[in-house]
Amino acid sequence: MRLILYTGKGGVGKTTTAAATGALAAEQGLRTLVVSADAAHSLGDVFDVPLGPEPRRLAERLDALEVDARHVIESHWGRVRGYLVALLRYQGIEEVIADELALLPGADELATLVSVEKWAESGDYDLILVDCAPTGSTLRLVTLPEVAHSGLRWMLRLQRATARVVEPLARGLIGAPLPNAEVFAEADRLFYKTLHRLRARLLSAQTSIRIVVTPESMVIDEARRSLTDLCLFQLASDAVIVNRVLPEQACREAFFQEWGRTQIERIRDVKAAFSPMACLTAPLEPDEVRGVAALSEHGKMLFGDRDPAGRLGSSLRLRFERDQSGARIRLPLPGLDPAALDVIRIEDELVIGVGERRRKIALPIGFAKLEIDRVSYRDGELLVSFGTASSSHSSPSSPCAATQAAP
Numbered sequence: 479m480r481l482i483l484y485t486g487k488g489g490v491g492k493t494t495t496a497a498a499t500g501a502l503a504a505e506q507g508l509r510t511l512v513v514s515a516d517a518a519h520s521l522g523d524v525f526d527v528p529l530g531p532e533p534r535r536l537a538e539r540l541d542a543l544e545v546d547a548r549h550v551i552e553s554h555w556g557r558v559r560g561y562l563v564a565l566l567r568y569q570g571i572e573e574v575i576a577d578e579l580a581l582l583p584g585a586d587e588l589a590t591l592v593s594v595e596k597w598a599e600s601g602d603y604d605l606i607l608v609d610c611a612p613t614g615s616t617l618r619l620v621t622l623p624e625v626a627h628s629g630l631r632w633m634l635r636l637q638r639a640t641a642r643v644v645e646p647l648a649r650g651l652i653g654a655p656l657p658n659a660e661v662f663a664e665a666d667r668l669f670y671k672t673l674h675r676l677r678a679r680l681l682s683a684q685t686s687i688r689i690v691v692t693p694e695s696m697v698i699d700e701a702r703r704s705l706t707d708l709c710l711f712q713l714a715s716d717a718v719i720v721n722r723v724l725p726e727q728a729c730r731e732a733f734f735q736e737w738g739r740t741q742i743e744r745i746r747d748v749k750a751a752f753s754p755m756a757c758l759t760a761p762l763e764p765d766e767v768r769g770v771a772a773l774s775e776h777g778k779m780l781f782g783d784r785d786p787a788g789r790l791g792s793s794l795r796l797r798f799e800r801d802q803s804g805a806r807i808r809l810p811l812p813g814l815d816p817a818a819l820d821v822i823r824i825e826d827e828l829v830i831g832v833g834e835r836r837r838k839i840a841l842p843i844g845f846a847k848l849e850i851d852r853v854s855y856r857d858g859e860l861l862v863s864f865g866t867a868s869s870s871h872s873s874p875s876s877p878c879a880a881t882q883a884a885p
């Protein structure tokens with residue numbers, strides 16, 4: 479089952495591109511589902527039919543749905559949520575507000591992943607396309623299983639350990655609502671089983687991320703920053719799509735000549751910045767692209783001879799190297815401020831911090847006993863060189879770090 483997520487700044491054409499990919503792939507024979515994960519759903523508008531949380535048939539082999547985060551959360555983690563609402567209300571917060579607050583940050587993204595996973599496992603589809611919410615939210619979506627997995631696991635363990643002892647005593651003494659065993663069991667299922675599965679799905683070779691941009695510098699800059707995050711979390715991105723490219727004949731008009739010239743330069747920049755990802759272009763259409771037939775035509779312009787569901791290019795990958803001159807890890811992290819970078823080794827993991835984000839990378843056995851010798855950042859690539867075997871268990875080292883990443 480192939481999974482492709484479309485991300486990018488608001489308004490660049492994510493929904494249109496995801497829907498066009500779906501219309502074309504279904505026409506070519508793939509059982510396709512297009513999922514809207516943007517709370518401001520517009521997938522139904524693009525297809526010109528109202529959509530709900532269950533798949534709706536739009537054409538042969540083509541289905542679409544809009545995720546209802548509240549419904550997913552209620553049915554999977556109603557108890558955890560109920561507990562949070564009770565706790566917030568106890569603290570004097572009004573019910574409606576408590577209700578909103580208990581939809582924790584990342585809850586929308588989690589709901590999306592859970593509903594994608596449900597349909598991915600159903601066996602009903604060959605291809606699932608996700609129309610993501612704007613960039614920041616997409617990054618939260620794709621990094622959530624990883625971040626939540628390592629962070630919340632500890633919190634949960636601690637809470638559980640104290641609850642067993644404290645809860646029976648505390649229940650009689652204080653009025654504050656305490657989580658019961660069912661709440662813990664539900665949270666446990668969420669953090670261990672569900673996140674584990676979602677993480678495996680996102681890191682699978684069958685999953686790709688496609689970044690949609692328009693030929694505008696602000697949009698491209700944001701896309702480059704999101705690429706750094708995708709690299710840090712080793713999520714495979716196969717293509718960047720430059721949407722709304724002015725057709726040649728329009729550029730011959732005096733008014734658009736300058737646009738035409740800068741557009742060529744910007745597409746060249748995008749190709750260079752995102753290589754080895756593929757770079758595709760889609761023309762600015764004379765009107766909005768709506769309905770399955772028009773979307774499929776737009777898809778043909780975009781993909782040409784390429785397979786819309788294929789792996790269109792490759793992404794920058796982490797590399798472990800070992801030879802006579804030593805051992806090294808190379809991680810492409812384009813467009814980074816070296817001051818925001820922080821690298822340490824903790825036992826058999828390398829912890830890489832970029833600003834507020836942190837990523838742990840398990841070291842192969844051969845590296846785990848080595849000390850970090852040098853950390854450098856050049857030409858958009860982080861290079862961690864290892865020296866001789868270490869005797870200690872922890873070796874903080876951040877020669878090129880000026881700031882400490884948030885804990």
Ligand SMILES: Nc1ncnc2c1ncn2[C@@H]1O[C@H](COP(=O)(O)OP(=O)(O)O)[C@@H](O)[C@H]1O
Pocket residue numbers: 486487488489490491492493494495520721722723760761762763764765766767
């Ligand atoms: N290639 C294109 N040509 C003409 N109009 C487009 C094109 N791509 C998107 N649009 C229009 O631009 C608007 C925003 O597109 P949309 O796909 O909803 O963006 P996003 O999902 O990124 O917010 C919509 O009105 C859409 O019809």
Ligand SMILES: [Mg+2]
Pocket residue numbers: 492493494516520609
């Ligand atoms: Mg959209």
